[in-house]
Amino acid sequence: MRAVLLTMAALAALGLTGAVAVVALGLYNVSAVAGHLPGVSWVLHTTFRNSVWLRAPSEEEVPELDDAELIALGAGHYATACVPCHGAPGQEASATMQAMVPEPPQIEEAVAHWEANELFWIVENGIKMTGMPGWPAEGRDDEVWAVVAYLVSVQGEVAPELELQTGGSEPEEYCASCHGEVGGQVPRLDLLSAEYLEAQLQAYRSGKRPSGIMAQAVTSVPEERLSELATHFAETADEAGDAPVASAELVVKGEALAREGTRDVPTCLACHGEREDGRRKGPVLDGQRRGFLEVQLTLWRDGVYAYDPLMHAAARDLSNEDIEALAAYFARR
Ligand code: HEC
Ligand code: HEC
Ligand code: HEC
CATH class of the missing domain: 1.10.760.10 (Cytochrome c-like domain)
Known part of the structure; x- marks a missing residue:
């Protein structure tokens, strides 16, 4: 019994020494050219x-x-x-x-x-x-x-053609492959001020406003162009499509919520409506896309977005039906 234990201990020590040697002495070949040892690819893939x-x-x-x-x-x-x-x-x-x-x-x-x-x-x-x-x-x-x-x-072999960017493409063209072209979840930028747009671009860059799509976009263009791009898109009409117009009933429900709020939901227009001095606390929502508004309100409600504590608090108690109605109201045409 003792001999068996000793043999096992010796083998374990040997194995450990081997592993240390592979790591410490560089015995494992990390070359990509050499590929994986036979069988290793199969194991990894399975x-x-x-x-x-x-x-x-x-x-x-x-x-x-x-x-x-x-x-x-x-x-x-x-x-x-x-x-x-x-x-x-x-x-x-x-x-x-x-x-x-x-x-x-x-x-x-x-x-x-x-x-x-x-x-x-x-x-x-x-x-x-x-x-x-x-x-x-x-x-x-x-x-x-x-x-x-x-x-x-x-x-399904029904994919749309990709708009591939080449070395000569201008950043504006790249951004415009979504903004002004796609609609749906892609926001209209022409409603908003250049200052607001630029602040959002910086928030995407730093990760404060988490979006994989916009993080990819802002890191694909030189940082010093962002300010110029914000100005350009604040002034460029975006007529891409959106979800079909909502029923009048839904719009009325959304309007009541946006104007008056409830015990749990503050009135959106207190911050998003124009004040007497022509300014407002939050960005313009009137005319924004339904698809975009629904996604954004869900993100604020669920705390994925929390970079503005007041806005996060405002959305916290919204139900899915409230979100649908609010988006229908602000997107009405
Ligand atoms: C830096 C290179 C790289 C980028 C960028 C990349 N991938 Fe991959 N992807 C790989 C590699 C390598 C594999 C193979 C993994 C394997 O088979 O073991 C893979 C595997 C996949 C697979 C699984 C296919 C399979 O059966 O092995 C899918 C699906 C996929 N990628 C989609 C995407 C999508 C969508 C994106 C963009 C959001 C993306 N990839 C970006 C390198 C990349
Ligand atoms: C692949 C499509 C795509 C591309 C390319 C793209 N965007 Fe976007 N953009 C989006 C989407 C989707 C959102 C909403 C992201 C979110 O959930 O916050 C967005 C949001 C924005 C916002 C915030 C607007 C708001 O109302 O808060 C700005 C500003 C913006 N994009 C500017 C740009 C600029 C400038 C470029 C080029 C550098 C660009 N985008 C490229 C899809 C895109
Ligand atoms: C206390 C003020 C306040 C209230 C109340 C408020 N918001 Fe906001 N909201 C903001 C601010 C500020 C931002 C911009 C945050 C930032 O970019 O830093 C914002 C951002 C948003 C955005 C993102 C817009 C975009 O283009 O990116 C949406 C959508 C929104 N609010 C909808 C609503 C709705 C709907 C309500 C009512 C349920 C509401 N908000 C109530 C202050 C408020």
Whole structure:
């Protein structure tokens, strides 16, 4: 018995010494050119598959993904954030990206073997030790679903054309591939002041206002251009579409809430309406898009957005029905 224990202890010590040697002496070859040892790729890939299966949200949690504006928003993000590694449909990634280990699969191949709920998990979380990044902002399921909507449109071979940015593209053109083009969840900027827009761009940059889509956008253009871009978009008409006009009943309900509030909800117009001196505390909401307002109010209510404590408090007790009615009221035409 004693001999068995001693042998086991000796083997354990040997194993540990081996492991220390591999780490300390650099015996493991980290070269990407050498690739993985036979069998290791299989083990890693099988672990990856099973890990996603275990953790993906259930199929019931998948929202409607065939909305054209949602797909267009996802496509706009994909064009700068994902194309460098996965390429555009029908087009390969660069030779350098193809030399990654593991190699990022070409987009059609990347989406081929997954359901929408699994794609959601992958895009939100990324894949450790592969170079596949997670979503750069927390709590933004709504944005991840937009990208998934695009990926599903690629699966169905109904994806819209991507607006790829080239070295010669101007930042204005890049921003305008969503603002003025997409509608839905993408806000109108022409209602707002340049100062407000610039403050938001800085808030996206610092992460104070968490949005993976806008964080990608503001880090894709030189920081010193942001002020100029804010001025440009404050002055450029945006006539892209939005959700259909709401029923008059919903608008009336929203108006009452916005003007009078309730015991739990303060009157929105106290801050968002114009005061006698022509100023207001919060940004203009009149004429803003329904799709955008619904998403934003949900984020404020749920505390994903908390960068303005008064606004967070104002939204805290809103029900989904209140949010729908308020968005319908402010977006009325
Ligand atoms: C820096 C390169 C890189 C970027 C940027 C990147 N990916 Fe990936 N992605 C990878 C790599 C590498 C894998 C392969 C992981 C594996 O197979 O082990 C991967 C895997 C995937 C997969 C799973 C495919 C499969 O079966 O392996 C999907 C889906 C995916 N990426 C979507 C996206 C989307 C959407 C974006 C943009 C939001 C994105 N990726 C950005 C490198 C990247
Ligand atoms: C892929 C689409 C896309 C691109 C490209 C894009 N945006 Fe946005 N933008 C959005 C979405 C979606 C939001 C709402 C984000 C949120 O939830 O806060 C937004 C929000 C904003 C806001 C805040 C508006 C408000 O009412 O609070 C500003 C300002 C803005 N974008 C300016 C820009 C500028 C400038 C660029 C170019 C550098 C740009 N955007 C590029 C989609 C985009
Ligand atoms: C106490 C003042 C106050 C009240 C009350 C208030 N808000 Fe706000 N709201 C703000 C401020 C300030 C901001 C801008 C925060 C920032 O950018 O720093 C804001 C931002 C917003 C935004 C984001 C707009 C955009 O373009 O990014 C929406 C949507 C909004 N409020 C809707 C509402 C609604 C609906 C109500 C009523 C339920 C309401 N607010 C009540 C002060 C208020």
